[in-house]
Amino acid sequence: xxxxxxxxxxxxxxxxxxxxxxxxxxxxxxxxxxxxxxxxxxxxxxxxxxxxxxxxxxxxxxxxxxxxxxxxxxxxxxxxxxxxxxxxxxxxxxxxxxxxxxxxxxxxxxxxxxxxxxxxxxxxxxxxxxxxxxxxxxxxxxxxxxxxxxxxxxxxxxxxxxxxxxxxxxxx
Amino acid sequence: xxxxxxxxxxxxxxxxxxxxxxxxxxxxxxxxxxxxxxxxxxxxxxxxxxxxxxxxxxxxxxxxxxxxxxxxxxxxxxxxxxxxxxxxxxxxxxxxxxxxxxxxxxxxxxxxxxxxxxxxxxxxxxxxxxxxxxxxxxxxxxxxxxxxxxxxxxxxxxxxxxxxxxxxxxxxxxxxxxxxxxxxxxxxxxxxxxxxxxxxxxxxxxxxxxxxxxxxxxxxxxxxxxxxx
Numbered sequence: 001x002x003x004x005x006x007x008x009x010x011x012x013x014x015x016x017x018x019x020x021x022x023x024x025x026x027x028x029x030x031x032x033x034x035x036x037x038x039x040x041x042x043x044x045x046x047x048x049x050x051x052x053x054x055x056x057x058x059x060x061x062x063x064x065x066x067x068x069x070x071x072x073x074x075x076x077x078x079x080x081x082x083x084x085x086x087x088x089x090x091x092x093x094x095x096x097x098x099x100x101x102x103x104x105x106x107x108x109x110x111x112x113x114x115x116x117x118x119x120x121x122x123x124x125x126x127x128x129x130x131x132x133x134x135x136x137x138x139x140x141x142x143x144x145x146x147x148x149x150x151x152x153x154x155x156x157x158x159x160x161x162x163x164x165x166x167x168x169x170x171x172x
Numbered sequence: 173x174x175x176x177x178x179x180x181x182x183x184x185x186x187x188x189x190x191x192x193x194x195x196x197x198x199x200x201x202x203x204x205x206x207x208x209x210x211x212x213x214x215x216x217x218x219x220x221x222x223x224x225x226x227x228x229x230x231x232x233x234x235x236x237x238x239x240x241x242x243x244x245x246x247x248x249x250x251x252x253x254x255x256x257x258x259x260x261x262x263x264x265x266x267x268x269x270x271x272x273x274x275x276x277x278x279x280x281x282x283x284x285x286x287x288x289x290x291x292x293x294x295x296x297x298x299x300x301x302x303x304x305x306x307x308x309x310x311x312x313x314x315x316x317x318x319x320x321x322x323x324x325x326x327x328x329x330x331x332x333x334x335x336x337x338x339x340x341x342x343x344x345x346x347x348x349x350x351x352x353x354x355x356x357x358x359x360x361x362x363x364x365x366x367x368x369x370x371x372x373x374x375x376x377x378x379x380x381x382x383x384x385x386x387x388x389x390x391x392x393x394x395x396x397x398x399x400x401x
Contacts, residue, residue, distance in 0.1 A: 051294060051296065052255075052256055052285065052287055052291055052294035052295050052296070053255065053256055053258065053285075053354045055294065072278075073262055073278045073279075073280065073350075074258075074260060074262075074280075074350050074352055074362055075362070076352075076360065091258075093279070093280040093283075093330070094278070094279045094280070094332075095277070095278045095279075096267075096276075096277050096278075096334065096335050097267060097276055097277070098276045102276075103335055109258065109283075109285060110296065113226070113227075113228075114330075116226075116228060117228060124335070125335065135360060136359055136360060137358060137359050137360065138354070138355065138357070138358070138359075138360060139195065139357060140356060140357065166177065169177070
């Protein structure tokens, strides 16, 4: 570490490297967002409302473009209720009409009742633009790390500390 | 280059690469297993009632109760990569005012989750039943009867309503069987419109078109009508 301090050029290039890695990761994420047309193309399952299909900590891959087919009944979609920032992963159980104005009703497989109570006051159905993506692929367990990080914030500091230490120690 | 840190990093990197490749192979194995689902479905009793369909409904509206009989064979959908099969029966009908080929109103009237033995431990049943279920399937290949459904005069799980509140006397309603295969790793798949590769589309699986009746008249009115005639 002392070596890099005495050589400001090396320190600067290390910093630049770090910045490049961060921005490449960010670009890849945003690029994926653009390709899938979804603000959040990879989501982690947070609740047990779709068990036994999805468990907490599973990773879902989303696609939000209707190239060949409209979003149909039976698809598992992620939507956000107006004014609430929580994404909910449920299945479409009613569809009335067609096109972007079709009325959709969702329900979690593990819930007894449909989602009418979760929607905004006065809203009985969702429309297509409330949906931020439809699940097409699934990887089990991988997302549990993010759940642990959000529930135990001290883990974040520990991880950043270890990463920083590794980057610094790498310069032999 | 031979510090333990570098070795751990290399080993971890190799581990994740191998995991990824094996997962990709498992997901791809789904594409080379043939599927041949089939099902017959017909309605046994259709009623339209005016009332409150759900406990949270604030106003009375018309809702339909469609009882049906179903015979289906979905055993070919269960492979080593299947986690569960979500089976659901929908009622579909075209909207008023003439429409094109696709039904434009669809509602699920009944659904069921069939877990594969590898996912039995995730089901929502009590510990005794769970033990029994897991033991009955342990160490054997997937029992084809898991995918076979036979329901007679099944009461629907959900009543169907329409956003307009009126559903009586709707024409051209049909019941259709659908499935959604949830894998352990890979793509979620639904029943398809046509044969794709080794996967056949569902044989039959649609009921004949029928019309929803008018609302059941109250008993006194019926008796009065009966007495008059």
